[in-house]
Amino acid sequence: MTTLETPLPVGRQRRVWRNRAFRGAMLFAMLVAFGTLALLLVDTVVTGWPELDRQLLTSSPSTLAAEAGARPAILATLYLGALVLIMAVPIGIFTAIYLEEYANRERWYNRLIEVNIQNLAAVPSIVYGILGLAFIVRGIGLGRVVLAGALILTLVVLPTVVVASREAIRSVPDSIRQGAFALGATKWQVVWRQVLPAAIPGMATGSILALSRAVGETAPLIMVGAVVFVAFDPTLFGAYTALPVQIYNWTKQPDPTFQTLAAAGAVVLLVIVLSMNAAAIFLRNRYRRRW
Numbered sequence: 001m002t003t004l005e006t007p008l009p010v011g012r013q014r015r016v017w018r019n020r021a022f023r024g025a026m027l028f029a030m031l032v033a034f035g036t037l038a039l040l041l042v043d044t045v046v047t048g049w050p051e052l053d054r055q056l057l058t059s060s061p062s063t064l065a066a067e068a069g070a071r072p073a074i075l076a077t078l079y080l081g082a083l084v085l086i087m088a089v090p091i092g093i094f095t096a097i098y099l100e101e102y103a104n105r106e107r108w109y110n111r112l113i114e115v116n117i118q119n120l121a122a123v124p125s126i127v128y129g130i131l132g133l134a135f136i137v138r139g140i141g142l143g144r145v146v147l148a149g150a151l152i153l154t155l156v157v158l159p160t161v162v163v164a165s166r167e168a169i170r171s172v173p174d175s176i177r178q179g180a181f182a183l184g185a186t187k188w189q190v191v192w193r194q195v196l197p198a199a200i201p202g203m204a205t206g207s208i209l210a211l212s213r214a215v216g217e218t219a220p221l222i223m224v225g226a227v228v229f230v231a232f233d234p235t236l237f238g239a240y241t242a243l244p245v246q247i248y249n250w251t252k253q254p255d256p257t258f259q260t261l262a263a264a265g266a267v268v269l270l271v272i273v274l275s276m277n278a279a280a281i282f283l284r285n286r287y288r289r290r291w
Helices: 010-051 054-058 071-102 108-120 125-139 146-170 174-182 187-215 219-223 243-251 256-287
Strands: none
Touching: 010 256, 054 071, 054 256, 071 108, 071 146, 071 187, 071 243, 071 256, 108 146, 125 146, 125 219, 146 187, 146 219, 174 187, 187 256, 219 243, 243 256
């Protein structure tokens, strides 16, 4: 006995081929993106490997490539990251809690806050640098110091922290809140003891990814005084440079050895950023709850 296959209708055949073509295009785009990224990473590591030594991490910048290092820039980058973490995360989380748990969406000012947060997330970082130069460095008179750079980077990543924290809070099932209210808990007890612990993985992931972006920013730091040559360790209210700025400065030097130093500095920056991303993935997997 033979079984005859029923041919697919013409319209359905077209949809099947369109789906296959779309899937192939997406796969090709993914391969191009990841292939380009892999080539850049391999080229950077291979180029910078000869200069990845103790001198790069412990020495100060110098006009001589054989004596140059990136210690002040690395320290300033770590200081900036720590300050951004201290300032951006609490403000972002409390803002998200207010908007999701307490704010009345019928009030015009709450809607205005939400619209502004969404718009600020798409503003180029150089605009924040100009704002910081006008209002923080010159307006307040804080000067071109580490704290000014940290304040600007906080403004850059704050919308991202708020949006990520709001999404984490929204992911908590409403039944958890209703069950706590049924047991007599107050609003703050529900938020503090039920919602926040459940939303911590998403909040931590979004905050660390935002911090990774801040560590790699260059344009706003140049605007607020991250100078290209600093031969001393930075302080909170002192002159500073940052690792992205130092890398940019080395790439402009005519000596080929400085190009190798720039690649080595890029590897150090990649290690810092990838370590933060790894921490975000660990926290997300470690504390994630399935509802």
